[in-house]
Amino acid sequence: MAPAAAGPAPAPGAPLLQVEDLEVVLPAGAGTGTVLDRVSFVVDAGSTTGLIGESGSGKTMSAMSIVGLLPPGAETAGRIAWKSEDLLTAAARRIRQVRGREIGVIFQDPLAALNPIETIGKQVGEILRRGGMPRQQVRARVLELLDRVGIPEPEQRIDVYPHELSGGMRQRVMIATALAGEPQLIIADEPTTALDVTTQARILRLLADLRDREGVAMLLVSHDLRVMAHVADVVVVMYAGRVAERGPAREVLEHPRHPYTRALAHNVPAVSTKSAIAEPLQGAPANPFDRPAGCAFHPRCPMAQDRCRTDVPVLREVEPGRFSACHFAERVES
Template sequence: MTDQHSATVVAPAAGDPAPAPGAPLLRVEDLEVVLPSGATTGTVIDKVSFAVDAGRTTGLIGESGSGKTMSAMSIVGLLPPEAVTSGRVTWRSEDLLTAAPRRLRQVRGREIGVIFQDPLAALNPIQTVGRQIGEILRRGGMARQQVRVRVLELLDRVGIPDPDQRIDVYPHELSGGMRQRVMIAMALAGEPQLIIADEPTTALDVTTQARILRLLADLREQEHLALLLVSHDLRVMAHVADDVVVMYAGRVAERGPAREVLERPRHPYTRALANNVPAVSTRSAIAEPLQGAPANPFERPAGCAFHPRCPLAQDRCRTEVPVLREVEPGRFSACHRAEEVLP
């Protein structure tokens, strides 16, 4: 791994038992992130709230620039500390936003694993994949004679063929799918309870995407993991996620059970995303292109950020920011006209 990532990962240690499946494991409440933009600053993540339950997959979806990755990376302290200005990130019963740097280094890897979007950029090009995975284990105190055996087990666990040969190769000698499997092996090395996967299939062909998603789903079930999956691809979410959080311009537009949100959206943005993917949409066999460009979080329009692209926009939408509200049991929407979205 790169120095930034490898230095923050430690090996597992005995800890509290994981919550029962379906129980809250992680809660993000009113998260706010402020970043510089030229001579000024902007609130790029604005009061974002969601939860990840034990044994379930929560998806963060939206177009590029919606704030998905930034929200996910803030959970494990991979943003500058001064950027996160308010909110809570409760891991079990502990607020990670107020945790000391030493404690965050313990959480990353041992309790929460991270799979980065571009494995070729995240992996160290001058170290073999076996050495990079082994570094995580050595940092946790594993005896050197045990490290290679454990690395081989991890490579085999994520479906890399001939692990005894692949353990000594460099990242550039592997295909994109194999590199992503190495990243998954590194995330598993700490035996975490939660894995954050940031666009893990973006650069892969369709067949390899399916294999990686199947691997993540199998690992979640067999290792009793929770998964926070970041993706712009609704087809990915339709196949993998239990719950979804739809983000737009740094805010939550809608959240709820994945199947219900994708099949019966209660926000015009979610409906537009679903109708843009025929395999997801239940209302049309023909894709309907999403009109307009995504809003810039640094320059959000007044009122609802989606209103310049919304066919339901009214005067109220142009002046009043909608509150995320429960529109039916377990379903939340930040739309003034959520009850009218269903056809």
């Protein structure tokens, strides 16, 4: 018997998680740095929201803020509404209850996240034991979870250690661990990084199947637009700790309304609708601790004008359901 989820899940399509004007300030040497600046997005029940951007864009920081896994000394503002409960003001004990039981987390590096001196069966079963499942029932439930995520011959693998499994199998163990508490939301942080193309496809199919078959909502963090094109319903494009663009995944990826999104799309031939050849993204990502004045993307933007160098663009609705933080969003071509 699985541990009961805390409270009923909203109906499919209803807001499950709402992040509103999230700000995170971290110590930076002698001063401080705002690494997340008024970040807002929603995850609906039974859907997948994708956070995408280059390294340092703030996507992982946004995701980890939800489950209280920020670096020491971080200061936060805004609101993270989990089924109307504000997790930013919740007690640490409550956050620990939510993490694992109501919100599962799949970390980027399963080899680092898994304990090397404990068997995978013991690690997957830890959430079950914490949830009060009788010890004699835990092993059977772990075997069920391992089978559910496609671990072959789970009876033979339940007592192995992480280093005895392939990268793809370790990632499946992480997914089984995330599912153990019967969560309503799974946060997947770069779940296919460092996996070969074939294994990536299998993991993505597994995540999509969990969403479609069991109604588990997902917040997917990735730098790979191909991943988003296969899995996400809504995409939030981040740059230098701010939201650059937000909207339905297919529309955003095929018809971007921000020059940064366009550059990302044209840097991946499989996603670009206009070019069969990848166009390298010029320049280095902006440092959120030392953003340039105006639009943070302007030093790399081929559309930049004087206004972009002085005025920070506001995230605004440019089409129904489409939002862009670009002064000239209507002029961006796919």
